[in-house]
Amino acid sequence: MKKKPFNRESLTEDILHEWQHMLNDVADIFGVPAGLITRVDGNEIEILLSSETEGNPYPANYTSQYPDSGWYCEHTLKSRGLNLIPDALQDPQWKDNAAAVGMHMVSYLGMPINYPDGGQFGTVCFIDNKQNAHNELHIKVVEQIKRMVELTLRIILAQKEISSRDRLLHDLSKIYPICCYCKKIKEDTGEWVSVEQYVRDISGAMASHGICPQCYEKEIKQFT
Numbered sequence: 448m449k450k451k452p453f454n455r456e457s458l459t460e461d462i463l464h465e466w467q468h469m470l471n472d473v474a475d476i477f478g479v480p481a482g483l484i485t486r487v488d489g490n491e492i493e494i495l496l497s498s499e500t501e502g503n504p505y506p507a508n509y510t511s512q513y514p515d516s517g518w519y520c521e522h523t524l525k526s527r528g529l530n531l532i533p534d535a536l537q538d539p540q541w542k543d544n545a546a547a548v549g550m551h552m553v554s555y556l557g558m559p560i561n562y563p564d565g566g567q568f569g570t571v572c573f574i575d576n577k578q579n580a581h582n583e584l585h586i587k588v589v590e591q592i593k594r595m596v597e598l599t600l601r602i603i604l605a606q607k608e609i610s611s612r613d614r615l616l617h618d619l620s621k622i623y624p625i626c627c628y629c630k631k632i633k634e635d636t637g638e639w640v641s642v643e644q645y646v647r648d649i650s651g652a653m654a655s656h657g658i659c660p661q662c663y664e665k666e667i668k669q670f671t
Contacts, residue, residue, distance in 0.1 A: 458603075462599060462603075463496065466484055466496055466596065467496050467498075467499070469592060469595075470482040470483070470484065470496055470497070470498040471498050471499050471500065473498075473573065473588060473589075473592065474498040474500045474503075474573060475500065476588075477573050477575075477581070477585060478575075479500075479554075479573050479574060479575040479576075479579065480498075480500050480501065480502035480503045480504075480552075480574070480575065480576055481497065481498060481500065481502075481503045481504070481505050481552065481573065481574040481575075482497070482498035482500070482571075482572070482573045482574075483496065483497050483498070483505055483520070483570070483571070483572050483573075483574070484496045484560070484569060484570070484571050484596070485518075485520045485569040485570045485571075485572070486568060486569035487513055487524065487567055487568070487569050489513075490512060490513055491510045491511065491512065491513055492510065492511055492512075492513040492516050492518060492520065492521065492569070493508065493509070493510045493569075494506065494507055494508065494509045494510075495507065495569065502576065504550045504552065505574070517544060517545055517546075518546070519532065519535075519541075519544075519546065519555040519557065519572065519574070520557060520569070520570040520572055523557045523558065523559055523570045523572065524559050524567055524569075524570060526559075527559055528558070528559070529557075529558055529586065530555065530556070530557050530558070530572075531555070531556050531580075531581065531586070532553075532554060532555040532556075533554055533578055533579060533580040533581075534553055534554060534578040534579075535547035535552075535553045535554070535555070536553050537578075546574075550576075551576050552574045552575070552576055553575065553576065553577065553578065554574065554575035554576075554577065554578060554579035554580075554581075555572060555573075555574050555575075556572060556573050556574075556579075556581050556585060556586070556589060557570050557571060557572030557573070557589070558570065558571055558572075558589050558590060558593045559593070560593055560596050560597055560600075561597055562597075562600060562604075563597075563600065563601045563604055568596075568597075568600060571589060571592050571593055571596065572589075573585075573589065623645075626639065630642060632645040634648070642654075
């Protein structure tokens, strides 16, 4: 499974800080011990951030295999929508789950977080150690958090695209040394590379080889 672009290192410190404060505040308002933002990366699901609330048994950075993690959040990702479990111990699907039986975290409210292209980033969720059906206001708050995180991801990706285009324009606007015999180009590192590699390095574009009309005519004349 393909690795995803955002992790603790690539997300800026100020973004993680704001998300952390948001989890802390909402967990306090809901009166629950745990608020989480999870992230799917390849074959793992990770607790990217965990609220700093009393009684929270979920540490940040904790990972599990994905799929088949057994986490409430995995079901949220698969359902691609709201996942509300008022009491896992009374739910046949969840009554034997490790979170419910082992940690007695029995109530769950979560939603998936998506990338701009529709791919799945992870989830935002709030977990309680007692029965909790939540209410419409709580659901709306979680939905707003989901939208805010998704908007942040959209802005970050847009900024990266703009930065990439700026670097491309800068590189293309430079005067570059080219060998008059073999046509290789000298990079800033001092290495001489083919035109195809030079363009690929600055733009990410792959060359599609063909033949222009002039060269075609020239080559055809050799066989006529």
